[in-house]
Amino acid sequence: MENVAIIGASMTQFGQRDGWVLDLLAEAGTACLDDAGVSPDAVDHLYVSNMASGEFEGQTGVVNALAHDLAAMPAYTARIDQTSSSGGAGVKHAWQSVASGASDMTLLVGGEKMTHRSTAEATDVIASLTHPVEYKHGVTLPSFAGLTARLYLDTYDAPRESLGKVAVKNHRHGVDNPHAQFQKEVDLETVLESPIVADPLRLYDFCPITDGSAALMFCPESVAKEYTDDYVVISGIGGATDTHVVHERADPTTMRGVVESSQIAYDMADMGPDDVDVAELHDMFTILEFLQSEDLGFFEKGKGWKAVEEGRTERGGDLPINTSGGLKSKGHPLGASGVAQVYEIYQQLLGDAGKRQVDAQTGLACNVGGFGNCVITTLMEAN
Secondary structure, three states: OOOEEEEEEEEOOOEOOOOOHHHHHHHHHHHHHHHHOOOHHHOOEEEEEOOOHHHHHOOOOHHHHHHHHHOOOOOEEEEEOEOEOHHHHHHHHHHHHHHOOOOOOEEEEEEEOOOOOOHHHHHHHHHOOOOHHHHOOOOOHHHHHHHHHHHHHHHHOOOHHHHHHHHHHHHHHHOOOOOOOOOOOOOHHHHHOOOEEEOOEEHHHEOOOOEEEEEEEEEEHHHHHHHOOOOEEEEEEEEEEOOOOHHHOOOOOOOHHHHHHHHHHHHHHOOOHHHOOEEEOOOOEHHHHHHHHHHOOOOOOOOHHHHHHOOOOOOOOOOOEOOOOHHHHHOOOHHHHHHHHHHHHHHHHHOOOHHHOOOOOEEEEEEEEOOOOEEEEEEEEEO
């Protein structure tokens, strides 16, 4: 099986955007084609990662419309929906289309348009991904986050301030990301005194509702060399699921989907956690950064909070996490988030991350659906 390379990438401004999801997808798709230097008619497969265009906008068939708008006919098209990990699932589908030999050029565009709906409406759309048994009791993802955060703090004797420091760090990283929704720092006092959402988590422990899109161009490494000397290779990728009903898990502070998907990726790449130089994790809530960093093997179980306290996950630390600002600062347009994570790693590995740049040859992106219901982990290396 030939190595799969990424030869182009793009990301729109995240935040409150005019237009509809198709406008955002076309913006990112056009920019990615330009970045890769690929003609639209050279695209064999076109995938769109999107969770809920129908629910948010009453708009379906977006991938076929996008093929028309990009002049990418007659490419094969498919929409990829895996809830909030739709972007990561799209990465896996795009990788698979090239690795299998079915496509020599695959364009993936992820996007979501959400801000035109109220917070209550958007929350309800997102909550629909929970199990019906839980949903009928009014359970939402923020409530899962609050319950798990309380369990984690009590089990591992972690101070409440450690969660706040995740938000402070990621906002500080986001200042240098021109595409981030929030490009401003926050102090710990502001985080700890913000309104309670799901005790012990407060407003600044949650990512915002966001519009945005991101895109990636995939091809075999042999084809990549025909286009550019600057590309990255996907060295490992894995996907896994956990119990859909969260209370059925033996330990809610362990995300088995993260454990299993990362092991698949590590084995494929013949690597381990110590080989990763930079990581983008799915910090929809601050507690998720602790859980993922431990379940990916970066830190011992119950010690992720200490790594944050010690500054190890800062840009100047030994394992920078969420140099983009993460979902917390960058924003979380559901279908785009996993694609944007890979975009950030791509930029870092090529040395194109500007003020966010760290020293990295290998990067990891972990995209989580629901509350760990489904997970995709991607390992990437500079060529």
